[in-house]
Amino acid sequence: MLRPPRPATLLANLRRAWRRSLQLRVVSITLVMSTLLVGTFGLVVANRIIDGLLDAKAADAHKQVAAGTETVKEYVRQVPNPRVDPYLNTNLPGLVAGLVRGNPDGFSVAVVPTEPNIGELDPQAQPNALAFRQLPTAFRQKVASGGFYEQREMIEVDGQGAQPYLIVGRSVTARTYQLEVYYFFPLDDEVRAATLVRNILFATGTALVLLLAAVAFLVTRMVVSPVRVAARTAQRLSAGLLDQRMEVRGEDDLAALAASFNQMAENLQRHIQRLEEMSRLQRRFTSDVSHELRTPLTTVRMAADLIFTERDGFDAPVARSAELLQAELDRFERLLTDLLEISRFDAGFAVLDAEPTDLVPIVHRVVDQLRGVAERASVDFDLVIPDEPVIAEIDPRRVERVLRNLVGNAVDHGERQPVEVRLAVADGVVALTVRDHGVGLKPGEEKLVFNRFWRADPSRARQTGGSGLGLSISVEDARLHGGWLEAWGAPGKGAQFRLTLPTRAGEHLTSSPLRLVPEDVDARPVVGHQRDDAVAEPGADLLVAGPAHPGETR
Structure with missing residues (x-):
């Protein structure tokens, strides 16, 4: 009834x-x-x-x-x-x-x-x-x-x-x-x-x-x-x-509106098609160049490896040149790898190979890989990681790459201060934060850190020799998992990045078990966008930003 x-x-x-x-x-x-x-x-x-x-x-x-x-x-x-x-x-x-x-x-x-x-x-x-x-x-x-x-x-x-x-x-x-x-x-x-x-x-x-x-x-x-x-x-x-149009009837004002609307749609379609074609050509150019450079790079790599192996028998200037050649080839190879990865994201060909994985060994492995770089920069690591396993359905290769990029950036900007790495899980959500105590981010820079080839200070010496595409690739990896990658920064207070992922692939995120704004920051009004997390996050002159992900509004 x-x-x-x-x-x-x-x-x-x-x-x-x-x-x-x-x-x-x-x-x-x-x-x-x-x-x-x-x-x-x-x-x-x-x-x-x-x-x-x-x-x-x-x-x-x-x-x-x-x-x-x-x-x-x-x-x-x-x-x-x-x-x-x-x-x-x-x-x-x-x-x-x-x-x-x-x-x-x-x-x-x-x-x-x-x-x-x-x-x-x-x-x-x-x-x-x-x-x-x-x-x-x-x-x-x-x-x-x-x-x-x-x-x-x-x-x-x-x-x-x-x-x-x-x-x-x-x-x-x-x-x-x-x-x-x-x-x-x-x-x-x-x-x-x-x-x-x-x-x-x-x-x-x-x-x-x-x-x-x-x-x-x-x-x-x-x-x-x-x-x-x-x-x-x-x-x-x-x-x-883009082929949708309004029907034009008569010659009155409404007919003029329909005709103007159709003209606007026609112009938009033409410009969008042109931009799509330019983007397609750009992606194809990047992909083709990256692939074409693989062959000569392999030949140069073989010759450089031979020279680098025999550098002890050379004079000091020649030996130093062999070392520089080896380092720059390593950087060039990483740049080509990143360009290929970006082109796959742009073309929509990136695939997520998710499987149940323990994130604790991944954190330790990344920290161990970058420990030598951190020692040369006089930076220590402060790890806050659960003793028990933290299992999540992720692509371990991509998550490890994201964490490596975040930790490497923190070491570069750590200003000889400890880098804090935290891992937590709660309510089907896992979060990783990487905090440095360096110069931090200026107002507006929190919106630029995920742009391709952007650097906060181009004159700074980099310890990890990155390509400038690391955070851009990390954002795409987070989106591919259905997660968030967000940034916080304040001048003189350092910066913190937070990666939030669902423990089960395909789940929708609503909050994170870790704060984006560090707890040691004074509780004052936040300037900039802040996500509605389960835990309130304080901050004044604090800059909180992160690229929007599918289904989320920033």
Whole structure:
């Protein structure tokens, strides 16, 4: 059984639709504004019409009352002594009946004395006694004080309930006597007319609002539909479908927009194809040159090895030249190897040979390989490594290469200070950090350390003789594992690199068991980007950076 959506869910869906749909916002705003406008206009018109009907009714009533009061005055003048003569009380019902006889409006009349000593005039004996009893006291007092007044009241009618009436009261003075004349005009016709006017205005206003909403829907649809088509086409273009184009219809502004969009897409496609071709040629050139240099390098290497082996029999300058030749050939060979590796990454041919591997021996092996270089640079190693094995599904060759590049860079920039290497694992994530205490990184340099052939200080002597491609290759190796390679640095506080990898291939990373910002750094606000790790990382004037990896936003 399907359950109706909860109010919170429905409200969330409405908010989402409001944010995402321009057409919904335009139609809704048009509907609300037109409802307010038409409602206000209809209310004003209805009130004016009703006021006009009541004003006309009041004008006619005033004429009836003026004529009736003259008849009452004439009648009182003919009474010899109304205070003692019963003639006034006896013939008053007939007078009242004469006043209301033959009127098409169906009004009623009541005549009562103002002076309390004229007790013979009994309004209860008049035909409209029920209406008279419902006269408001305040209204009677105003009429008795002299004057001409009117008021609308609901009066109970036998068998019909409360009915609207226009009551007009006038004080009449004849000879020395004062009477009060009250006319009761029913407003049934006016109420029916007002109801009809309101119904007509409501129906007309509703139809007009719906019509305006429909017009707004159609107009916005004409405008929004091409925009939606442009958005979908742009999404396809961003997804790599460069042949997508908008359909051009007509010659209006939307057609001009579609034509301009298509022209832009055409230019983008041409430039992207040109860049792709240039990139392909560059990769091919790098790959071809690297391969072509292998053959002469092998020949030169054989000759250099022979000369290097026999260097003891040469003069000192020649022996030194043989050593330099051997060192430069080693560097040249490493450069060719790195260029070939970069070309494989660029071409998308790099393959990950992941297998369960213990990272502890890899760390020890890299440190042992670089210990001689570190001794020449007067740099010691500080290892913080678990005693038990740290198993992860990795490509050991690539991870060892990453670690070798990081440790070699730390030795080059260690400034005779210890290089700290840490290894930790937690919650299916393994992390390696390499920290040096050298000059650190200047503001902005943390974004450049992973660029190809970039060096923080080109004038510095390098202990490891790198090619300038080590960190670029390391980044690609980390991405191939689905991991992160990040950098932190601060002037005068050294630098630290962190490699974070999942213990199982294909797992998604959300945090790292090791800090990127070292613990010995003062806790102050971080300048630059910082990943949302499971452990907060402090730092001030600290620079944190690292290339984005698939599925991550930096």
